[in-house]
Amino acid sequence: MTTQLTVGQPEAVASVGESRHATRVGAGRSRTNWPLTIVLAVCSLTVLVPLYVTLSMAFKTTSQSVDGNAFSLPWPVSVSGFGQAWQLTDFPRSFAISVFIAAIAVGGTILLSSFAAYAISHNWQRRAFRWAFFYLLAAMFLPFPVVALSQVKLTGMVHLDNPIGVAILHVMFQLAFSVMLFTAFLRSIPAELEESARIDGASTAQVFWRLIFPLLAPMSATVGIFAFLASWNDYVMPSLITSNPALQTLPVLQQMFQTQFSNNYNVSFASYLMAMAPSILVYLFTQRWVMSGLTQGAIK
Amino acid sequence: MAITSLPTPGGSRSSHRPRVEPVFHLFLWPTVALFTLAITVPAVMGIVLSFTNSVGFGEFRFTGLTNYIAVFSDPAILHAYGFTLWFSLVTVVLVNLIAFLLAIALTAKIRARVSLRAVFVIPMVISGIVIAYVFSYLFANSLPTAATALGFAPLEQSILANPSLAWVAVVIVTAWQAIPSALLIYIAGVLSIPSDVYEAAALDGASPWRQLRSITVPLTAGYIVINVIIGFKNFMNAYDIILGLTNGGPGTATTSVAMSIFSGFTNGDYSYQMANATIFFVIAVVIALLQLRATRGRTAF
Numbered sequence: 001m002t003t004q005l006t007v008g009q010p011e012a013v014a015s016v017g018e019s020r021h022a023t024r025v026g027a028g029r030s031r032t033n034w035p036l037t038i039v040l041a042v043c044s045l046t047v048l049v050p051l052y053v054t055l056s057m058a059f060k061t062t063s064q065s066v067d068g069n070a071f072s073l074p075w076p077v078s079v080s081g082f083g084q085a086w087q088l089t090d091f092p093r094s095f096a097i098s099v100f101i102a103a104i105a106v107g108g109t110i111l112l113s114s115f116a117a118y119a120i121s122h123n124w125q126r127r128a129f130r131w132a133f134f135y136l137l138a139a140m141f142l143p144f145p146v147v148a149l150s151q152v153k154l155t156g157m158v159h160l161d162n163p164i165g166v167a168i169l170h171v172m173f174q175l176a177f178s179v180m181l182f183t184a185f186l187r188s189i190p191a192e193l194e195e196s197a198r199i200d201g202a203s204t205a206q207v208f209w210r211l212i213f214p215l216l217a218p219m220s221a222t223v224g225i226f227a228f229l230a231s232w233n234d235y236v237m238p239s240l241i242t243s244n245p246a247l248q249t250l251p252v253l254q255q256m257f258q259t260q261f262s263n264n265y266n267v268s269f270a271s272y273l274m275a276m277a278p279s280i281l282v283y284l285f286t287q288r289w290v291m292s293g294l295t296q297g298a299i300k
Numbered sequence: 301m302a303i304t305s306l307p308t309p310g311g312s313r314s315s316h317r318p319r320v321e322p323v324f325h326l327f328l329w330p331t332v333a334l335f336t337l338a339i340t341v342p343a344v345m346g347i348v349l350s351f352t353n354s355v356g357f358g359e360f361r362f363t364g365l366t367n368y369i370a371v372f373s374d375p376a377i378l379h380a381y382g383f384t385l386w387f388s389l390v391t392v393v394l395v396n397l398i399a400f401l402l403a404i405a406l407t408a409k410i411r412a413r414v415s416l417r418a419v420f421v422i423p424m425v426i427s428g429i430v431i432a433y434v435f436s437y438l439f440a441n442s443l444p445t446a447a448t449a450l451g452f453a454p455l456e457q458s459i460l461a462n463p464s465l466a467w468v469a470v471v472i473v474t475a476w477q478a479i480p481s482a483l484l485i486y487i488a489g490v491l492s493i494p495s496d497v498y499e500a501a502a503l504d505g506a507s508p509w510r511q512l513r514s515i516t517v518p519l520t521a522g523y524i525v526i527n528v529i530i531g532f533k534n535f536m537n538a539y540d541i542i543l544g545l546t547n548g549g550p551g552t553a554t555t556s557v558a559m560s561i562f563s564g565f566t567n568g569d570y571s572y573q574m575a576n577a578t579i580f581f582v583i584a585v586v587i588a589l590l591q592l593r594a595t596r597g598r599t600a601f
Binding site for chain 2: 031032033034036037039040041043044046047048050051053054057068069070071112113115116118119120122123126129132135136139140141142143144145146147148149150151152153154168169172173175203204205208229232233234235236240251252254255257258265268269272275276279280282283284287290
């Protein structure tokens with residue numbers, strides 16, 4: 001019952017925000033602001049045109065892709081670019097490696113940061129836990145270049161210069177942001193809820209798994225999406241950490257089109273499209289969590 | 301962000317229990333230990349090695365401040381700092397201005413609000429290096445073609461090949477990708493303002509411009525500070541978009557600090573670039589602290 005309520009919460013928050021806000025600009029009038037809508041639609045072209053170019057270039061023949069007109073529609077429509085890109089990037093393997101890293105990053109981030117946030121919020125009055133919180137949070141201000149070279153050396157020494165090492169580092173760099181979101185969310189859960197479970201004789205671990213973790217679901221969705229995006233789109237870490245080129249992720253492999261195959265634009269754009277499509281699809285299916293996570297608690 | 305999201309101090313949940321349950325230790329400390337190994341140890345190691353002549357492997361000896369003196373007298377590194385700071389400053393202003401205006405527009409009474417929001421957020425979810433490759437094609441081919449057709453001479457050559465203009469391309473693509481996350485935070489901020497404040501202002505005859513200046517901006521000041529802090533920190537670390545667009549060029553015109561540090565890995569001047577990284581770290585901390593001081597003043601309204 002409680003779980004369902006909370007899972008439904010983001011929509012409620014969003015819709016409250018919408019209705020409360022329905023008459024912001026144009027004070028009091030309920031008419032649609034058409035000029036503004038048109039201006040926004042025109043502005044959205046700055047986002048859509050680069051995506052359109054990627055899409056149309058990917059479906060062109062090689063000869064059409066080099067004719068210098070990026071904005072023309074592909075004619076005749078050709079999928080040969082995809083075939084070549086598939087082979088050049090060894091797509092099934094590089095895709096699987098990217099998915100593998102992202103899956104560990106998402107699962108690891110959600111589990112480790114919800115554990116940590118639960119322990120921290122429960123023991124906030126203890127100095128050690130409070131310091132641990134600030135210690136983890138401090139990483140938000142640590143520039144990655146500062147630790148990169150040493151991390152490359154250390155991961156090499158312990159034989160983690162591979163996708164597993166990259167995934168672990170992705171989890172570690174995502175901790176600060178995620179622990180912060182979870183801790184903020186845990187504050188909003190009434191202590192009475194937990195106490196009633198304890199009266200029923202549940203241990204702390206049981207309380208966490210049966211009560212708290214399900215309650216955290218909407219925040220876990222937000223944390224998970226951000227962990228996925230950060231991991232899937234990352235270039236620096238896999239390119240520096242993974243020493244075996246055969247174990248490289250999809251975005252990193254795209255650099256081959258800058259050198260070896262720089263004139264087959266249809267092939268390179270087909271490859272770019274295959275590298276960016278998964279994250280766009282994930283976003284389109286999960287976008288309400290992206291918004292709701294930020295609106296509740298996180299930044300208040 | 302950090303300051304504003306702390307749990308309530310002195311939470312009463314477990315104060316009646318004299319000892320911390322072991323399960324809490326199990327929940328927290330292994331993660332803290334892993335975090336220490338993965339981030340703190342490399343950071344400390346880098347700082348220590350910056351005082352040596354290490355080339356990244358093998359023996360080394362301590363050389364004191366030699367690397368630091370060299371860094372401060374290296375025109376290439378000073379140029380990288382100049383470029384990175386200038387680029388971060390311009391981008392942070394541009395991103396926040398556009399994102400703020402977009403947030404106001406996207407919370408107004410418009411058609412297709414949900415779809416428009418969805419579209420404007422898309423750049424956030426695309427890999428920086430991949431979109432940089434797409435834009436580098438547009439800047440190198442489409443823009444000069446269009447400029448030639450229109451007879452606009454300054455843009456007939458690729459701006460990526462122009463040492464004095466290449467940074468503009470870097471700013472455009474970085475902003476393109478960074479606007480959505482700032483936008484989301486601003487939308488949350490604008491939505492957090494109760495509508496009766498606007499109604500009261502409208503009754504008093506305040507114009508929309510006056511409402512923006514006297515209500516929206518002051519009441520979202522905390523969000524502005526957060527966006528500026530996060531944005532500045534991210535732009536200071538700029539790497540993959542620059543790599544995809546200009547590879548630091550032409551020449552070294554768009555080489556960022558991050559790029560010069562990473563070059564230490566391939567060029568063998570490991571400890572030298574670690575000194576650079578340490579200085580960079582100190583600068584990042586100082587900027588963060590200055591901005592946090594500013595936050596304390598502003599978030600209380």
